[in-house]
Amino acid sequence: MKSLRIGLGAAALAALLAGSLATLPSTAATANDQGLRAAARGTGVRIGTAVDATALTDDAPYRAAVGREFDVVTPENAMKWESVEPTQGHYDFTQADQLVAFARAHGQLVRGHTLVWHSQNPAWLTEAAFTPAQLKDILRKHIFDEMGHFRGKIWAWDVANEVFNEDGTLRDTIWLRALGPDYIADAFRWAHQADPGAILFLNDYNVEGVNAKSDAYYALIKKLQAQHVPVGGFGIQGHLALQYGLPGDIAANVRRFDALGVKTAFTEVDVRMQLPADPIKVAAQAEGFATMLRACLLVRHCVSYTVWEFTDKYSWVPGVFSGEGSATPFDENLQPKPAYQTIRETLMLAGRR
Structure with missing residues (x-):
């Protein structure tokens, strides 16, 4: 517990753990403040968005x-392999460079997303008959080329994304089939060589609580640490759905990864619901966002909390989950919802000293 870091007295800490924010004053955003990033000052946790x-x-x-x-800021798609190298050997970093420039102009850090994944890879990679040796060279070159382009400009990278199935077995991917389980360790070693200053993350969904999948990541990180592989962080995506309930052991799960000495982060947070929204769903959604944020605030090494888009106007949810949506802290008109107020008030309580 990091009471020194977030400066909470016993009563305030109890309120945080219980999720009780009813006694806090209204803190609606105004045009003169700096939004959630201002509320997060002094907490040690950075607030981000895709x-x-x-x-x-x-x-x-x-x-x-x-x-x-x-x-x-995290590029939602602009740094994925199919975006940056649509044709083998021909890179297009235009949109990614624009985001990095925007971040620099606004005093923001950038999370790179993502280097090794089973999805959103270019057709030239997935449809050709490369040998295992060729695939190993291609993967190494991709990591060095992309990270080399942004060297010194990216705060943290999602190096290996979604490598496990729900039961804790390794996902069947082009990389596992060709290179075996060691592709993960190799990717981290290459990434560290390409940009030694970046924090290197594993990242996945459905690992918010203690389950077979998060157990597999816990064991993998311990194994990589024993092998002196430079894994620096564990990214918990945080895609929740109200109809499935909110995990009750999120804080316990984050604490055990924190005890390993790696950074933790909530990397893709949203809380979707079956439409239409109603007051009960809206209140439950706010508590879902707050539960994950409190889990981050109450450990020593949780460094960031990122929502996966902040407005329903650009949310991925309706296009993937039929009949579901309203998953972000802002509506389609960029107006804050109760979830926004709860996030903000939680940060302000945590930052008081």
Whole structure:
């Protein structure tokens, strides 16, 4: 427990753990403050969002909100392999470079997402008959080329993304089939060589609580540490759905990874619901966001809390989960919901000294 870090007295800490924020004054955002990033000052946790690269260019109110509310940005798609190398050997970093420049201009850090994944890979990679030796060289080159392009500009990278199945077995991917389980350790070693200053993360969904999948990551990190592989962090995506309930052991899960000495982060937080929304769902959603945030605030090494898009206008949820949505802290008109107020008030309570 990091009471010195967040400066909570016993009564305030009890309120945080219980989720009781009813006695706090209203703290609605105004045009003169700096949004969630201002509320997070003094907590030790950075507040971030995934960013739609096209919207950042074309949607002025969206762009202003990204700069005002957050101090970490993650490219939603602009740094994925199919985006940066659609044709083998020909890179296009245009949108990713624009995001990095925006972040620098607004005093923000950048989370790189993602280097090794089973999804959103270019067709030239997945449809050709490469040998295992060729695939190993291709993966190494990709990591060095992309990380080398951004060397010194990226705070943290999701190096290996979604490598386990729900039962804790390794996911069947092009990398596992060709290179075996050691592809994960190799990717981290190459990433550290490419940019020694970046924090290197494993990242996955459905690992918020203690379960077979998060157990597998816990064992993997211990194994990598024993092998002196430079794994620096564990990313908990935080995609929750109200109809499945909120995990009751999120804080306990984060604490055990914290005890390993790695950084932790909530990397892709949203809380979706079956539509239409109603007051009970809205209140439950706010508690879902707050539960994950409190778990982050109450450990020593949790460094960031990132929502996966902050506005329903650009949320991925309706396009993937039929009949579901309203998953973010802002509505389609970029107006804050109760979830936003709860996040903000939780941060302000944690930052008081």
